[in-house]
Amino acid sequence: MIHAVPSADEQLAFLRQLQRLLDEGSFVASYKYALLHAIADLCVLRGDDSGAPLTVATNELADQFVRLYWRQVAPFPGAEATEPLKQNTGRQAAVLRMVREARARYDTRLARVEGSPEWPRLLRDVEDVVRKMPLWRLQTMGDERVEFLYEHREEENPREITLKPGVAYCFRQFYSMIIEMVQGAWTNYIRRANVHLLGPDAELRYFLFGSDRQDLPACRDLLDDVQRGRCFYCERRMAAGSVAVDHFVPWRRYPFDLGHNFVLAHDGCNGRKSDRLAAVAHLRRWDERNRSELYELPRRFAEAGVAHDWRASLRITRWAYDQVARSGGQVWVRGKELEPLTPGWEDVLSS
Numbered sequence: 428m429i430h431a432v433p434s435a436d437e438q439l440a441f442l443r444q445l446q447r448l449l450d451e452g453s454f455v456a457s458y459k460y461a462l463l464h465a466i467a468d469l470c471v472l473r474g475d476d477s478g479a480p481l482t483v484a485t486n487e488l489a490d491q492f493v494r495l496y497w498r499q500v501a502p503f504p505g506a507e508a509t510e511p512l513k514q515n516t517g518r519q520a521a522v523l524r525m526v527r528e529a530r531a532r533y534d535t536r537l538a539r540v541e542g543s544p545e546w547p548r549l550l551r552d553v554e555d556v557v558r559k560m561p562l563w564r565l566q567t568m569g570d571e572r573v574e575f576l577y578e579h580r581e582e583e584n585p586r587e588i589t590l591k592p593g594v595a596y597c598f599r600q601f602y603s604m605i606i607e608m609v610q611g612a613w614t615n616y617i618r619r620a621n622v623h624l625l626g627p628d629a630e631l632r633y634f635l636f637g638s639d640r641q642d643l644p645a646c647r648d649l650l651d652d653v654q655r656g657r658c659f660y661c662e663r664r665m666a667a668g669s670v671a672v673d674h675f676v677p678w679r680r681y682p683f684d685l686g687h688n689f690v691l692a693h694d695g696c697n698g699r700k701s702d703r704l705a706a707v708a709h710l711r712r713w714d715e716r717n718r719s720e721l722y723e724l725p726r727r728f729a730e731a732g733v734a735h736d737w738r739a740s741l742r743i744t745r746w747a748y749d750q751v752a753r754s755g756g757q758v759w760v761r762g763k764e765l766e767p768l769t770p771g772w773e774d775v776l777s778s
């Protein structure tokens with residue numbers, strides 16, 4: 428069956444419904460925010476831009492839940508309590524307890540629990556909660572159920588949802604905007620639930636959604652070797668102390684800490700690139716590095732306990748460049764120099 432890309436009106440209707448859901452949906456726990464976030468992430472990771480429906484298994488959602496909550500179950504810095512911030516109007520949300528226990532047992536390193544025999548069980552437990560709690564309640568606004576994302580087919584298919592035609596397309600096209608909305612609403616929810624604990628100015632957003640920088644020191648030595656002590660972008664030598672591990676696809680565009688997305692750069696080059704994508708010449712170098720070190724890099728990532736997934740990194744990178752191409756955006760060359768994204772960038776990543 429051939430699907431069409433949704434029309435401008437349909438895209439607008441989708442955004443309105445999403446806004447309505449965040450405004451009117453009742454949120455007894457933060458699960459619904461996590462669910463929306465997880466669906467958006469999976470649309471980038473697994474969907475395409477054809478307008479086709481996308482089937483998502485509940486264990487894939489559980490996997491994203493663990494990643495989202497992993498960082499958030501740490502005690503909030505400066506707060507007296509050692510308990511995680513409350514994310515429920517009643518007792519603490521069950522998923523937080525599960526993730527917190529795993530985090531404590533695996534020395535706070537996500538990459539470690541992922542490779543452990545405990546991982547499938549953790550996913551199963553979280554999946555049960557996802558199926559019982561937010562999955563079939565997400566689209567309820569007031570006393571009305573508006574099935575604009577997926578149909579309720581709990582009886583027929585309790586372990587998957589199928590996003591309607593056009594939904595994955597919209598999540599991919601408006602990803603940054605949607606994530607901004609969801610994280611903003613989620614942060615406010617946590618602020619309200621922990622009002623006694625947090626002052627009005629607590630730096631909550633970064634704590635909840637920033638990069639999990641634990642893997643960065645481990646990456647630094649490894650990348651220094653691979654890049655032979657030279658900055659990934661300007662290729663000049665780097666002096667110790669002024670070196671930054673850079674997210675090649677910036678965290679702000681898609682929050683993921685996977686090994687292949689890291690490069691080592693001067694503090695200055697890293698700072699000036701900021702939240703931009705790098706020019707095609709850099710993209711080509713990034714792709715070449717990952718291909719020429721096809722076996723060596725994953726081996727070293729594993730050795731250093733850094734999570735990695737070359738295919739996923741490639742898919743996210745392709746999507747991020749496509750976003751810039753569609754909006755006629757610019758990419759970063761060096762210093763303050765930007766340039767339009769030249770046609771032909773697709774060929775760099777196509778093989």
Ligand SMILES: [Zn+2]
Nearest residue numbers: 658661693696
């Ligand atoms: Zn540099």
